[in-house]
Amino acid sequence: xxxxxxxxxxxxxxxxxxxxxxxxxxxxxDLTGEGxxxxxxxxxxxxxxxxxxxxxxxxxxxxxxxxxxxGGATVVVEPSARNTLPAIALGxxxxxxxxxxTVVVLPSDHHVARxxxxxxxxxxASRVAHGGALVTLGITPNRAETGFGWIxxxxxxxxxxxxxxxxxxxxxxxxxxxxxxxxxxxxxxxVxxxxxxLxxxxxxxxxxxxxxxAGDPVEAAWAHTEATSLDYGVLEKHDEVRVVALDCxxxxxxxWSALDEVLPARTWGAGVCKEMxxxxxxxxxxxxxxxxxxxxxxxxxxxxxxxxxxxxxxRSDAQRLREVLDALDARGLGRYT
Amino acid sequence: xxxxxxxxxxxxxxxxxxxxxxxxxxxxxDLTGEGxxxxxxxxxxxxxxxxxxxxxxxxxxxxxxxxxxxGGATVVVEPSARNTLPAIALGxxxxxxxxxxTVVVLPSDHHVARxxxxxxxxxxASRVAHGGALVTLGITPNRAETGFGWIxxxxxxxxxxxxxxxxxxxxxxxxxxxxxxxxxxxxxxxVxxxxxxLxxxxxxxxxxxxxxxAGDPVEAAWAHTEATSLDYGVLEKHDEVRVVALDCxxxxxxxWSALDEVLPARTWGAGVCKEMxxxxxxxxxxxxxxxxxxxxxxxxxxxxxxxxxxxxxxRSDAQRLREVLDALDARGLGRYT
Numbered sequence: 001x002x003x004x005x006x007x008x009x010x011x012x013x014x015x016x017x018x019x020x021x022x023x024x025x026x027x028x029x030d031l032t033g034e035g036x037x038x039x040x041x042x043x044x045x046x047x048x049x050x051x052x053x054x055x056x057x058x059x060x061x062x063x064x065x066x067x068x069x070x071g072g073a074t075v076v077v078e079p080s081a082r083n084t085l086p087a088i089a090l091g092x093x094x095x096x097x098x099x100x101x102t103v104v105v106l107p108s109d110h111h112v113a114r115x116x117x118x119x120x121x122x123x124x125a126s127r128v129a130h131g132g133a134l135v136t137l138g139i140t141p142n143r144a145e146t147g148f149g150w151i152x153x154x155x156x157x158x159x160x161x162x163x164x165x166x167x168x169x170x171x172x173x174x175x176x177x178x179x180x181x182x183x184x185x186x187x188x189x190x191v192x193x194x195x196x197x198l199x200x201x202x203x204x205x206x207x208x209x210x211x212x213x214a215g216d217p218v219e220a221a222w223a224h225t226e227a228t229s230l231d232y233g234v235l236e237k238h239d240e241v242r243v244v245a246l247d248c249x250x251x252x253x254x255x256w257s258a259l260d261e262v263l264p265a266r267t268w269g270a271g272v273c274k275e276m277x278x279x280x281x282x283x284x285x286x287x288x289x290x291x292x293x294x295x296x297x298x299x300x301x302x303x304x305x306x307x308x309x310x311x312x313x314x315r316s317d318a319q320r321l322r323e324v325l326d327a328l329d330a331r332g333l334g335r336y337t
Numbered sequence: 338x339x340x341x342x343x344x345x346x347x348x349x350x351x352x353x354x355x356x357x358x359x360x361x362x363x364x365x366x367d368l369t370g371e372g373x374x375x376x377x378x379x380x381x382x383x384x385x386x387x388x389x390x391x392x393x394x395x396x397x398x399x400x401x402x403x404x405x406x407x408g409g410a411t412v413v414v415e416p417s418a419r420n421t422l423p424a425i426a427l428g429x430x431x432x433x434x435x436x437x438x439t440v441v442v443l444p445s446d447h448h449v450a451r452x453x454x455x456x457x458x459x460x461x462a463s464r465v466a467h468g469g470a471l472v473t474l475g476i477t478p479n480r481a482e483t484g485f486g487w488i489x490x491x492x493x494x495x496x497x498x499x500x501x502x503x504x505x506x507x508x509x510x511x512x513x514x515x516x517x518x519x520x521x522x523x524x525x526x527x528v529x530x531x532x533x534x535l536x537x538x539x540x541x542x543x544x545x546x547x548x549x550x551a552g553d554p555v556e557a558a559w560a561h562t563e564a565t566s567l568d569y570g571v572l573e574k575h576d577e578v579r580v581v582a583l584d585c586x587x588x589x590x591x592x593w594s595a596l597d598e599v600l601p602a603r604t605w606g607a608g609v610c611k612e613m614x615x616x617x618x619x620x621x622x623x624x625x626x627x628x629x630x631x632x633x634x635x636x637x638x639x640x641x642x643x644x645x646x647x648x649x650x651x652r653s654d655a656q657r658l659r660e661v662l663d664a665l666d667a668r669g670l671g672r673y674t
Contacts, residue, residue, distance in 0.1 A: 018629070018631070273647075274645075275668075275670055275673075277661050277664045277665060277668075277670075279654075279657055279660045279661055279664065280654070280657075284649075286647075288647050290645075291645055291646055291647055292355070292645060292646040292647070292665075292670070292673050293646070293647045293648075293649075294355070294646065294647070294648045294649075294650075294661045295648075295649050295650070296648070296649070296650035296651065296654045296657050296658070296660070296661060297650055297651035297653070297654035297657065298638065298649055298650065298651055301635065301649060303647065303649050305642060305647050308611075308627075308628055308629060309628055309629040309630070309631065310623075310625050310628055310629070310630045310631070310640065310642050310647070311630075311631045311632075311633070312621075312630075312631075312632050312633070312635055312638060312640050312649055313631075313632070313633035313634055313635065314633065314634035314635055316634070317616075317617070317633045317634035320616055320617075320633050320634065321633070323616045323633070324614050324616055324631045324633060327614045327616065328614060328629075331612075331614075333612055333614075333629070336612075336629050
């Protein structure tokens with residue numbers, strides 16, 4: 001078995017504004033002072049995926065900002081963003097050309113506290129995938145999260161069903177039941193197994209694959225790919241989908257308020273800065289690269305400093321950054337977004 | 338009558354940290370976007386004090402940072418900080434040499450909303466001082482402030498007594514009485530009247546004055562001056578002290594929390610920055626020169642951004658910056674103070 005990796009790095013995301021911008025998406029941010037999320041994602045593959053079988057898929061306008069974070073990996077340019085299915089197909093096709101017979105698909109902007117657990121699960125999933133199944137890694141949940149899809153494991157490692165982002169009462173029940181797992185967008189399958197599944201469920205994408213194989217430019221057939229996710233387009237329809245459980249301290253780092261999930265535990269404020277002084281201040285998250293940050297009498301704040309913008313937000317309002325960006329656009333201040 | 342001005346610009350002040358530093362005291366800060374407090378203090382003298390009779394007294398290590406804010410005024414260097422009396426004596430002596438027979442003494446770091454009222458009061462005080470009295474300008478109070486000294490007016494414009502910073506119950510009574518005024522450190526007197534008062538009450542400073550007059554360098558006699566305030570050293574002992582009431586929208590701009598006293602009224606956040614976006618945010622004060630500031634879900638904060646430090650403090654904790662500076666010194670981070 002020769003394992004390749006397809007890293008999805010086409011996302012934009014506004015939830016880490018003002019650090020993230022149109023031109024600087026979340027995956028290239030260094031939120032913890034230990035390197036960008038993308039470079040750390042690649043680093044976790046050390047020892048299980050050789051460098052020339054690592055493919056990073058991103059958009060044409062993000063190549064320049066993504067490439068420096070790619071180490072020895074190859075950047076694959078998707079002509080336009082069409083959800084995950086076309087990107088995964090393109091990346092998997094490219095991994096096959098690079099000699100891989102099996103691939104692991106990974107988001108580029110997540111955090112993993114215990115990479116060795118992730119590697120072990122990928123290796124285990126590769127073994128399962130050897131029989132032709134499409135395998136998804138299911139995260140052992142630690143809360144009744146409504147923001148993720150859940151996976152219901154069935155007999156013999158099969159996926160019984162996928163549960164879309166559930167309402168709170170459902171999430172409570174799923175979490176209490178102790179069997180369901182989170183869908184983290186990490187998949188393992190044989191190149192040929194994906195191709196066969198596409199032929200069955202997504203003929204447009206299968207045709208595009210055939211065109212790439214025949215030497216057509218990627219752009220030519222791109223418009224024929226199904227603009228959907230792998231989950232909707234393939235996994236929910238396919239009969240051979242398996243799940244491998246994974247407990248690796250995973251976080252999707254979905255907003256500034258999640259930052260302390262990915263930082264070393266501290267009683268007081270946490271974040272990236274040069275120095276921090278706290279006087280009667282608790283549970284604040286900061287990002288002020290190279291600066292001293294002093295907090296006096298404030299709790300539960302997010303404080304972000306960048307060369308042209310400063311954000312101070314209540315932690316519980318971390319999801320409201322969209323309102324800031326809308327206000328900026330409405331005032332003709334799109335240069336800040 | 339030829340009126341000179343002595344501007345006291347020797348203060349350091351930590352209450353506007355991180356904008357104010359050891360090397361950049363409050364009086365040279367532009368807190369409102371309309372120029373430094375010092376340059377605006379000088380600007381208020383337009384039309385009543387000629388430029389070459391304006392003396393700005395400061396310390397030797399602050400000359401370079403103070404001078405650019407002085408316009409046509411002369412910088413007088415006091416060899417060391419010894420409270421206000423020696424600085425006022427030195428400045429008044431220098432004003433006399435510049436041809437003034439009467440001087441107005443002004444702090445360099447206060448705010449005046451209605452300069453024309455200040456100018457009228459200075460002219461009126463000069464007339465009162467013509468008879469030989471030392472005149473203090475008393476601010477019409479707008480609250481029962483415990484942080485200032487108060488002046489009790491007596492018969493015929495005389496000062497009946499000075500009240501030191503009073504406890505709250507006393508301040509309440511003084512304010513409710515409607516007669517007392519705040520001591521703002523603004524004085525008007527004839528040069529010869531101050532000299533005569535020094536001879537009577539402060540012989541060391543009078544001797545220093547005589548030495549300067551005789552051509553000795555300022556340093557030579559400096560150690561003999563009384564290291565005290567004009568209030569303690571002279572006014573409280575002198576029999577010819579008068580007060581002129583002044584209602585000019587005065588503020589001592591004593592802390593970040595006073596910033597909205599000196600800024601144009603706004604319902605929402607206020608301060609100096611390039612752009613401001615507020616989402617569910619109220620009564621915040623910001624200083625982030627040249628930057629966009631976005632505030633989400635936060636109230637009553639002070640947010641200050643400088644090239645090497647960021648401060649976020651609860652407004653009611655504005656007086657606790659001393660604790661930040663102490664913590665920085667204790668951690669060997671004095672370069673930030």
